[in-house]
Amino acid sequence: MDESQHPFLAKREVKTRGILLISTDKGLCGPLNANLFKLVSEVKTPAKYVAIGKKGAQFLARTKRDLVADFIVSDRAAFHEVKAASEYMVKLFLEGTVDTVEVIYARFKNTLVQEPMVRPILPLNNLRQFIETLQSHAGAVASEFNDTRDMLFEPSAQAVLEALLPFYVNRHVYQLVLSAKASEQSARMVAMKTAKDNASKLLGDLTLEYNKARQAAITQEILEIAAASFAA
Numbered sequence: 001m002d003e004s005q006h007p008f009l010a011k012r013e014v015k016t017r018g019i020l021l022i023s024t025d026k027g028l029c030g031p032l033n034a035n036l037f038k039l040v041s042e043v044k045t046p047a048k049y050v051a052i053g054k055k056g057a058q059f060l061a062r063t064k065r066d067l068v069a070d071f072i073v074s075d076r077a078a079f080h081e082v083k084a085a086s087e088y089m090v091k092l093f094l095e096g097t098v099d100t101v102e103v104i105y106a107r108f109k110n111t112l113v114q115e116p117m118v119r120p121i122l123p124l125n126n127l128r129q130f131i132e133t134l135q136s137h138a139g140a141v142a143s144e145f146n147d148t149r150d151m152l153f154e155p156s157a158q159a160v161l162e163a164l165l166p167f168y169v170n171r172h173v174y175q176l177v178l179s180a181k182a183s184e185q186s187a188r189m190v191a192m193k194t195a196k197d198n199a200s201k202l203l204g205d206l207t208l209e210y211n212k213a214r215q216a217a218i219t220q221e222i223l224e225i226a227a228a229s230f231a232a
Contacts, residue, residue, distance in 0.1 A: 006161040007094055008169070009124050017047040018098025020089055020173070022105040022180040023056030025072070029184055030191040032106055033059075035116040039104050040065070048098050052085055052177065068092070077181050079174055086173035090166065093122050101169075105176050106183035112190060114183035119176060121169060 021040060023033050033055045040049075040059070048066045051057040057070040071085040092098045101122035106114040153160050 006158070006165055008122055008165045009161075011123065012099050014099045015046065016098050017043070017045055017100045017102060018089055018092055019043065019047050019049050020085065020101070020103045021049055021051045021053075021056040021060065022103065022177055023051065023053035023059070024184050025054045027055065028191055029187040030194075032114055032184060032187040035114075036104055036106060039116050039118060048092065050085060050089055050092075052082075073177060073181075075181065075185075077174075077177050079170075082174045082177045083170050086170045087166075089173075090122070090169060103173060103176050105180040106187070108179045108182040108186065111186045114187050121172060124165070 019040075021036065023036055027033070036056070037059050041063075048068050049060050050068060051060055051070040052073050054070075054072070057067060060067040069085075069088055071081070071088075073081045073085070089098075089101045093101050100120065103119045103121060105117060105119065107117045109115050
């Protein structure tokens with residue numbers, strides 16, 4: 001197939017980047033959002049932003065970046081909620097308003113580590129990279145896809161691409177949102193545990209100080225009574 005058969009595959013000059021920022025709706029999740037905002041601050045080229053999450057939308061508005069839309073995705077992260085945001089980004093890309101579609105999100109690595117990342121989505125540089133991406137997501141071995149036979153597409157290669165590529169983009173963005181949601185819950189759990197541990201330590205220190213002060217007051221009273229008795 002010719003890679004120019006679909007606009008998702010066509011190379012173009014990057015004048016304006018399109019960036020989807022996936023953040024949280026609430027705080028109390030440690031440095032998760034701050035690390036994402038640091039990546040946004042490193043973007044020096046012209047860019048238009050779409051936000052998922054109130055914290056990201058507030059940051060973009062506060063720093064006077066070009067925020068064109070924001071979407072709310074619930075904790076359950078239903079596919080239709082994410083699809084609205086991804087289709088809006090695709091619409092901007094096809095209209096030529098932006099020349100790339102990129103996602104800034106927190107990649108869930110494990111319970112203690114959430115890695116802020118910039119993940120390019122569009123354009124797909126070539127079919128080979130597209131296939132390799134699918135392989136990595138499926139955990140497949142590259143040799144499994146080495147097939148040199150001629151392929152017959154019905155109704156046509158163009159129709160297959162028009163059906164497959166938008167579906168792939170929507171599902172890819174959805175997977176990144178799920179990873180970001182997992183990172184948010186893990187970061188919030190760790191932050192709350194750290195806050196509880198710190199509060200428990202502070203409570204122990206204050207209780208010790210109170211007991212010391214109380215003991216000192218009792219000792220002082222005993223000394224005063226003993227001194228008065230001795231003087232009498």
